[in-house]
Amino acid sequence: MSIKLHGYWRSTATYRVRIALNLKGVDYEYVPVHLVANGGEQHSMDYARLNPAHLVPTFVDEDEDIILNQSLAIIEYLDERYASDFRLIPEHKTERARVRALAQDIACDIQPVGNLRVLNALKGTFNASQDDVSVWAAHWITLGFDAIEKRLQTQSGKYCFDFDVTMADICLVPQVYNAKRFNIDMDQYPLISKIADNCNALEAFEKAKPENQIDAS
Amino acid sequence: MSIKLHGYWRSTATYRVRIALNLKGVDYEYVPVHLVANGGEQHSMDYARLNPAHLVPTFVDEDEDIILNQSLAIIEYLDERYASDFRLIPEHKTERARVRALAQDIACDIQPVGNLRVLNALKGTFNASQDDVSVWAAHWITLGFDAIEKRLQTQSGKYCFDFDVTMADICLVPQVYNAKRFNIDMDQYPLISKIADNCNALEAFEKAKPENQIDAS
Known part of the structure; x- marks a missing residue:
């Protein structure tokens, strides 16, 4: 799948992006990053390469070659990438x-x-x-x-x-x-x-x- | 003046909006809100009516009848309101x-x-x-x-x-x-x-x- 969301079930920032993806009707692969187990998987070398802030979520859109952190930036991106659909941010x-x-x-x-x-x-x-x-x-x-x-x-x-x-x-x-x-x-x-x-x-x-x-x- | 910025000199959120206003070439009236003196002027009844979060900055655009808090929202608004000028947020x-x-x-x-x-x-x-x-x-x-x-x-x-x-x-x-x-x-x-x-x-x-x-x- 070309859209991946790395996140944690209880992270409210990840939760926001899940809602936005669902409202936009975008299929995505959810990749869990456990913030507590294993000393915090967000600190792993693999994850830190995706997101040097060691925070969730991280969003990947392979078709557009973009790796993006920050939930609000991701939501605005989704709204602009799938602009013909229902708008998450109104027009005026x-x-x-x-x-x-x-x-x-x-x-x-x-x-x-x-x-x-x-x-x-x-x-x-x-x-x-x-x-x-x-x-x-x-x-x-x-x-x-x-x-x-x-x-x-x-x-x-x-x-x-x-x-x-x-x-x-x-x-x-x-x-x-x-x-x-x-x-x-x-x-x-x-x-x-x-x-x-x-x-x-x-x-x-x-x-x-x-x-x-x-x-x- | 139709644009007013209520803020504090040392507040970094206010400082962001001042830069954006200057980059856009927008004339504005700066209204100081002292965060320390007088028990914090952001807690005054007059200010709390403008901004119930008791935080700076608050931005007022009388011509568009909008009172706005949150520095990033204000900056994006300025970029859309004065869209023909230099862009603070690129197009792609x-x-x-x-x-x-x-x-x-x-x-x-x-x-x-x-x-x-x-x-x-x-x-x-x-x-x-x-x-x-x-x-x-x-x-x-x-x-x-x-x-x-x-x-x-x-x-x-x-x-x-x-x-x-x-x-x-x-x-x-x-x-x-x-x-x-x-x-x-x-x-x-x-x-x-x-x-x-x-x-x-x-x-x-x-x-x-x-x-x-x-x-x-």
Whole structure:
């Protein structure tokens, strides 16, 4: 298969790309990279040649001779590569900008501060316990969701933007999954919760769920 | 003036948008938001109405009736709004993807983990000293720059991509500025250093420097 996605079932960044591939109807080969087993397979020499940052996901499109990291860059690439299909980023410039900003509210302000490597570093550097790092992760998710819930009050419909499923929803659903792992009370976020439920009713989101991946454990 | 940028002189995310505005030749009003004085002006009620995440920058385009956060979303918006000018994101889909990925290597993997609010939280939560948080910030910059230096070996020229200045350079230069604040030895990164020097020789980058802003202190 010419499209490969190297990733980890629980990685929310990988999860985003799986949803995008499914929404676009793109067949792909999923190559598991276990972030915990074997000292972290993302540190293997083979993987580091694909992605010198030792992070997932990495996307390969052999037909176009491109190896790409960064989930949002991959999603935008998919949207441009399969441009005739359903759009993940709308066409009008102000709508495009709002979709990107909301996606980045998650991908820049929430996810990076609470991901696995950061939580491990807190344990190693500051002797943080598992409880400490759970509180840490929950803090940043709460801060981020507080702001997103407010933004959704002015613009959302069935999805983050009333027009259709976009890259913003693709980022929101994995972050909600992650929030539940950290026991965030989602009743505080009725709009986020409703949108996540509406998305999860779609087959593209269902198929992309962590528990439905071959490397889930 | 119809374009306003609310930001902070030392914020690297604000610095990125200043460079993009200058490269595009867009006149704008700069509205300082002091992140430290007065308990943090980003927490004021007036500012929180503009940006419920209490983060900088916030960009306002009155003519298009849009208020936008997230530096990369703002930069892409500027590139689409002033599409006839010099492009910050190239036209071909694989080049666009690579530029976005490199920009996100900085905006998602480096900057969020070492920004002011995170360093303050480390002090508050884990009793970290100023030295501790400096080591923390330097660690993530080093990890990120190690990977970026490797990527640049396969693609860079005078700038991150040999074709021209792009959004990747717009993200790289502020991150180099930040790295120097944390005393990173930039001799480890000859390509990053050369590219930053080449960019800084351009007026658009010079005018955008933190020390050249009205709120610099």
